[in-house]
Amino acid sequence: MVDTTTLKRTPLYDVHVALGAKIVPFAGFEMPVQYPTGITAEHKAVREKAGLFDVSHMGEFVVRGPQAVDFVNYVTTNDVAALAPGQAQYSTILREDGTIVDDCLVYRVEDRVLMVVNGSNIDKDFAHISRFVKKFNATLEDISDKIALLALQGPDAARILQKLTDTDLSKIKYYEFIIGKVAGVEKVYISRTGYTGEDGFELYFGGEHAVRIWNALTASGEVTPTGLGARDSLRLEMGMALYGNDLDDTTTPLEASLGWLVKMKKGDFVGRDALAKQKERGLERKLVGFTTAERSFPRHGYPVFAAGRPSGEVRSGTMSPTLGIPIGTAYVPPASAAEGAALEIEIRGKRISATVQKMPFYKNGSRL
Amino acid sequence: MANIPNDLQYTEEHEYVRKGKDGNAEIGITDFAQGELGDIVYIELPKVGTKFGKHDVFGTIEAVKAVSELFAPIAGEVVAINDRLDKEPALVNTDPYGAGWMIKVKPSSASEIDGLMKSDAYTKHIGVK
Numbered sequence: 001m002v003d004t005t006t007l008k009r010t011p012l013y014d015v016h017v018a019l020g021a022k023i024v025p026f027a028g029f030e031m032p033v034q035y036p037t038g039i040t041a042e043h044k045a046v047r048e049k050a051g052l053f054d055v056s057h058m059g060e061f062v063v064r065g066p067q068a069v070d071f072v073n074y075v076t077t078n079d080v081a082a083l084a085p086g087q088a089q090y091s092t093i094l095r096e097d098g099t100i101v102d103d104c105l106v107y108r109v110e111d112r113v114l115m116v117v118n119g120s121n122i123d124k125d126f127a128h129i130s131r132f133v134k135k136f137n138a139t140l141e142d143i144s145d146k147i148a149l150l151a152l153q154g155p156d157a158a159r160i161l162q163k164l165t166d167t168d169l170s171k172i173k174y175y176e177f178i179i180g181k182v183a184g185v186e187k188v189y190i191s192r193t194g195y196t197g198e199d200g201f202e203l204y205f206g207g208e209h210a211v212r213i214w215n216a217l218t219a220s221g222e223v224t225p226t227g228l229g230a231r232d233s234l235r236l237e238m239g240m241a242l243y244g245n246d247l248d249d250t251t252t253p254l255e256a257s258l259g260w261l262v263k264m265k266k267g268d269f270v271g272r273d274a275l276a277k278q279k280e281r282g283l284e285r286k287l288v289g290f291t292t293a294e295r296s297f298p299r300h301g302y303p304v305f306a307a308g309r310p311s312g313e314v315r316s317g318t319m320s321p322t323l324g325i326p327i328g329t330a331y332v333p334p335a336s337a338a339e340g341a342a343l344e345i346e347i348r349g350k351r352i353s354a355t356v357q358k359m360p361f362y363k364n365g366s367r368l
Numbered sequence: 369m370a371n372i373p374n375d376l377q378y379t380e381e382h383e384y385v386r387k388g389k390d391g392n393a394e395i396g397i398t399d400f401a402q403g404e405l406g407d408i409v410y411i412e413l414p415k416v417g418t419k420f421g422k423h424d425v426f427g428t429i430e431a432v433k434a435v436s437e438l439f440a441p442i443a444g445e446v447v448a449i450n451d452r453l454d455k456e457p458a459l460v461n462t463d464p465y466g467a468g469w470m471i472k473v474k475p476s477s478a479s480e481i482d483g484l485m486k487s488d489a490y491t492k493h494i495g496v497k
Binding site for chain 2: 022033034038039040041229233295296297299318319321348
């Protein structure tokens with residue numbers, strides 16, 4: 001049993017309970033995994049209309065000072081200097097040996113940089129990057145406990161949010177943000193980002209305003225409250241990595257098919273040398289997506305076989321609600337990583353065939 | 369609140385048994401069980417003619433979140449299965465005691481059904497869970 005007395009709650013906990021959400025421990029928080037609507041219907045609502053996620057468990061670090069950009073550039077793999085104020089990027093934080101401490105979003109603001117990290121990794125990430133901050137004229141602060149994060153996702157998201165803000169949302173392109181007013185709340189980071197493959201926004205603001213913004217967004221009845229269950233199936237249909245499943249302390253971004261987040265030419269950064277060596281040596285394994293023709297579906301932890309040999313475990317797996325077929329991810333040797341390569345997954349003692357498929361599995365998202 | 373009809377018998381593993389006029393037993397999972405499992409996406413059922421003993425695994429139920437085995441509430445032989453569940457597994461979520469029934473069994477011993485929990489005992493059982 002998880003000791004629930006040590007779990008944190010987001011400012012919207014009571015709202016979730018009142019809606020009849022099923023609450024589970026996740027990333028040290030009591031989080032809604034689904035509402036009475038059910039995961040499949042919540043998933044569909046995001047693909048077809050709009051869903052609202054409370055993801056306030058995510059962590060936020062603010063970096064200030066003349067060398068804020070240089071510091072974040074040093075502790076992440078993507079090129080922060082390439083961002084103009086008002087732009088954001090997806091990135092990874094590495095150890096010296098090239099393994100992934102976390103994946104994150106980096107927001108460049110005029111006078112500071114905001115890093116958004118996974119809720120389960122806040123303390124680990126903060127301790128890790130703190131080791132390097134002294135080298136820079138920059139300060140690092142963990143503001144996770146003060147910030148709420150709502151993700152409004154789906155093809156109707158922009159139309160619905162536009163009614164609650166004077167900020168012209170058509171001016172915010174994918175992976176851009178504007179700090180504006182939403183439902184009367186000032187200084188909301190309105191970010192056109194998400195984890196679903198649909199158009200949508202992530203809103204960061206002071207936690208004390210969470211109920212007000214949630215209520216404003218759901219008042220029209222056009223928005224379906226969506227839990228972590230649908231968040232997982234939506235992101236997996238898009239082949240978006242989840243830390244703890246697809247990424248962990250043993251994987252490198254090159255292995256995880258996140259090479260596009262690694263900018264070797266930007267200058268030195270933590271993990272660079274190790275990745276250069278790994279590139280030279282060649283990869284021993286690579287994260288791939290696969291599908292199966294069976295009705296039983298692959299789940300996290302099921303054994304995987306490539307060319308008859310054990311090849312780790314299923315990292316993520318579900319029955320794709322949109323496609324109606326089982327989908328999953330696994331690390332396999334490069335020889336078995338090409339599209340169409342045959343794998344086997346052991347499901348409750350029985351080996352079934354699987355086929356490597358290029359991700360995203362779902363290709364018709366409103367944000368692609 | 370979970371619906372627990374008082375004309376059915378129940379097991380600790382959250383199956384229900386409906387005794388038919390022909391003496392056969394209709395078996396499914398309870399409203400409480402479907403609520404706990406969440407959206408059901410696949411149900412593997414035995415073939416007609418399969419025989420099993422009490423507590424044997426007779427099938428598998430896959431929900432989005434978890435997979436569970438189905439345990440035979442009584443010993444017997446499968447005389448019918450609900451074919452609709454192959455295409456529409458969500459019937460178990462929407463109508464567990466009706467269209468979401470799973471199998472019909474000819475009991476090895478007619479008295480075995482009577483030994484199962486009644487609705488009040490099952491209500492207590494899920495209450496203390």
